[in-house]
Amino acid sequence: MDRxxxxxxxxxxxxxxxxxxxxxxxxxxxxxxxxxxxxxxxxLPSTVQxxxxxxxxxxxxxxxxxxxxx
Numbered sequence: 001m002d003r004x005x006x007x008x009x010x011x012x013x014x015x016x017x018x019x020x021x022x023x024x025x026x027x028x029x030x031x032x033x034x035x036x037x038x039x040x041x042x043x044l045p046s047t048v049q050x051x052x053x054x055x056x057x058x059x060x061x062x063x064x065x066x067x068x069x070x
Contacts, residue, residue, distance in 0.1 A: 001021065001027055001030055001031050001034070001049075003019055003021070004053055004056070005030065005034065005049050005052070005053065006019045006021060006030050007019075008052045008053065008056055009030045009033050009034065010030075031045075034048055034049055
């Protein structure tokens, strides 16, 4: 779990603000969300985290292959 995974999970870019990931409970809640999503998708949590990161960075960079939903 890193700052990018946190920001994706909460749907907000924190920038340089503290995410509270050093708190065991905050970290555990976000990590659980990725594990739950992975279980529902039949994937590894690391795969779900990686895919969300790629989709987000492509969207930010404007290189996404799919148009954004409006």
